[in-house]
Amino acid sequence: GAGVSQSPSNKVTEKGKDVELRCDPISGHTALYWYRQSLGQGLEFLIYFQGNSAPDKSGLPSDRFSAERTGGSVSTLTIQRTQQEDSAVYLCASSLLDFQETQYFGPGTRLLVL
Amino acid sequence: GNSVTQMEGPVTLSEEAFLTINCTYTATGYPSLFWYVQYPGEGLQLLLKATKADDKGSNKGFEATYRKETTSFHLEKGSVQVSDSAVYFCALISYSSASKIIFGSGTRLSIRP
Numbered sequence: 001g002a003g004v005s006q007s008p009s010n011k012v013t014e015k016g017k018d019v020e021l022r023c024d025p026i027s028g029h030t031a032l033y034w035y036r037q038s039l040g041q042g043l044e045f046l047i048y049f050q051g052n053s054a055p056d057k058s059g060l061p062s063d064r065f066s067a068e069r070t071g072g073s074v075s076t077l078t079i080q081r082t083q084q085e086d087s088a089v090y091l092c093a094s095s096l097l098d099f100q101e102t103q104y105f106g107p108g109t110r111l112l113v114l
Numbered sequence: 115g116n117s118v119t120q121m122e123g124p125v126t127l128s129e130e131a132f133l134t135i136n137c138t139y140t141a142t143g144y145p146s147l148f149w150y151v152q153y154p155g156e157g158l159q160l161l162l163k164a165t166k167a168d169d170k171g172s173n174k175g176f177e178a179t180y181r182k183e184t185t186s187f188h189l190e191k192g193s194v195q196v197s198d199s200a201v202y203f204c205a206l207i208s209y210s211s212a213s214k215i216i217f218g219s220g221t222r223l224s225i226r227p
Contacts, residue, residue, distance in 0.1 A: 042219035
């Protein structure tokens with residue numbers, strides 16, 4: 001079956017612009033996660049959705065970052081007024097029920113802020 | 115808060131060598147522990163997991179044992195292959211803390227033929 005998909009695969013933007021990153025989880029998966037992978041860094045957890053609600057937003061680095069999930073499926077991560085330090089690969093993952101289960105990762109969106 | 119400390123890379127070994135990648139953790143409660151792998155050009159995928167103390171996760175010849183007494187979850191393989199070249203991430207997931215999902219910084223492994 002189809003895996004987790006993300007779009008766009010690459011995004012180049014200018015400092016100060018807003019960007020939206022999209023994630024389509026595996027059909028039927030209740031839990032959805034966003035991570036950031038910066039060059040030379042590990043995975044940084046950003047936010048976790050259970051259905052449409054986000055019980056854990058602890059990883060969002062600033063109020064420029066927000067995410068929503070509608071219909072228990074597609075999620076959008078929005079970065080407002082992008083900064084150069086936002087350049088990274090943004091990964092989305094989903095799991096069947098909750099975060100104790102195996103997470104299936106998408107291919108990521110590579111964001112470059114000039 | 116919770117944390118994961120992972121062996122720094124890169125690690126370079128010859129084919130058929132024994133592999134250990136160290137992972138230690140700090141956590142409240144009883145976390146589940148995972149190893150994820152990222153092969154070149156591919157997405158992250160689960161390699162193995164253990165959900166309670168003394169459990170051993172295994173897959174593709176890799177093993178890791180959840181050691182609560184040493185707070186460790188070291189990844190081992192008896193005889194590595196060129197195809198094992200990848201980046202390996204140790205991860206901790208816990209219900210009982212605000213820092214629920216923590217990944218290590220990753221260890222890049224390169225295997226020489």
